[in-house]
Amino acid sequence: MELTHFFFAFTSGSLWLLSFLFLMNVPGVNVKANRWLGAFYFILACTFTQLYIESSDFVHRYPLLIHYLELPRWAMLPCFYMAMLYFVNPGRKSLTIFFHFTPVLLFLLFSLVYIMPPFSGKANPLPDLPNFAPLIISHFFSLQLVVYWLLCFVAVRIHAQNIRLIASSIERIDLTWIKYVLFSLLFLLFLRISASVFEPLSAYLPVLYFLGTALLAYFSLKQGVIYPIRPAQLHELTEVFSKKPTTERLTTEQVDMLKTKVVTFMEKEKLYLEPGLTLPALADKIGISTHELSYVLNNGLSKNFYQFVNEMRVEEAKRLLASDEVNRLDMRGIATYAGFNSKTTFNTTFKKITGQTPTTFLKSFENPT
Incomplete structure (x- = not known):
């Protein structure tokens, strides 16, 4: 197995385990936030599994598998953002949640109708799309990375102000660990953009992606109780x-x-x-x-x-x-x-x-x- 395959396989396996840990809320605190964080790690695991398959012979044997793994990608960053919102305000109730998942639902509907219809067994002819549509689709995820990182950063800044409204000591609940999670995510974003500009960096991406993922996991698991109060x-x-x-x-x-x-x-x-x-x-x-x-x-x-x-x-x-x-x-x-x-x-x-x-x-x- 080439080193590239090894790191993609190891990273995807680690992320599958992380998604299970957070979906089951193994940390035992911040339940809603950790479920969303688990969903984020699940989709990230799908992404790295796709990268592993594309770098191996499996890509020729199971071409549709790539698309199945790619389907939820546009939901990855909204899931991370939802986790941040529930970390900073676990009592929130908002219908705007569905707005963030509109793009992935539309993409899912498009895929089921035109790319992999579940009943007919064959794809329908693709509709005529505007010339700019492929450009938007190919760069939409990168745009999401930037927008949702900024939204998360703002949410954490607002939290730093809000905790002074309800806590007399903020050292243990100031979400410093989330700031490190955000910067770990920023590191992955930087790698993605840098690799598209500086081609030689691509050879080191598997190792760098693994390091970035390890940072995400480490700081996510360091979390403690943010609001030590009754659920009511x-x-x-x-x-x-x-x-x-x-x-x-x-x-x-x-x-x-x-x-x-x-x-x-x-x-x-x-x-x-x-x-x-x-x-x-x-x-x-x-x-x-x-x-x-x-x-x-x-x-x-x-x-x-x-x-x-x-x-x-x-x-x-x-x-x-x-x-x-x-x-x-x-x-x-x-x-x-x-x-x-x-x-x-x-x-x-x-x-x-x-x-x-x-x-x-x-x-x-x-x-x-």
Whole structure:
């Protein structure tokens, strides 16, 4: 077996296994998103199986098999995009899903009628197509790669803003691994475009495709729970994330009353010391809905949830730095006792809120001028 055949075979086999793992949701989290990701890997496996067959003698024995494997290709990138949307907002319900799969459904219908009719056993004469049609069809997948990569990138950027509305610590749910998945996909896109421009690169494509696929698999399997909340609360996140204007849920008097209740409850119970505190968890403890709490924070305090909690943590850190606790705790200990997940986040947040680093604050407190 030539090296080209080996890498195409190994890559396609790995992708078939990956598709099974994600369709069965072996990671055990982010169920809907992983099903879509499994569908993406399934179609990608079909593509590399096709490349393997085309590089071997099988292409002459089973010519229609190539077309069968090629049929779902236009659904590959929409599946990946759907996975990204459900990763960033698992409670979403949208009818626009079907719009993304219109091209592949039309191509499937065209294939069944003109290329491989399932009942007649012979192909019908192809209709007269415009001269530009073959050009569009041949480059449609490359266009999809660019468009859907950009859409996914925008979705992840929006997620980076949205998680501050519902989480007090974002290090473990900021979808950094998805960014690496996107750049792995970009690497495959770069290879595809480069090979069409720089012909000598084609000889190394099988190995490079394998490396790109390995990166995709590695970062996909690194995922964790993005929203550690009850499934019943997922639809409330969609309301919180929505940028559409809504009618006022609470009167000014109700906002003022709840604002006082929220601040008093947080200061009394010191819930900000819990690193994993979320908007739904706090809403449950206070006894109001997630959307109402978000409304009170945004309209009553002019802050998102992340700002609200971390400002309280910074105040706690300042109290610790000004107390005798500083004699037995280093900066990492101060960060932990104040509710921060990491020293880096502590330093960044402290400086952003106070205008100085924790160390500078400590020195100024020790040596007042």
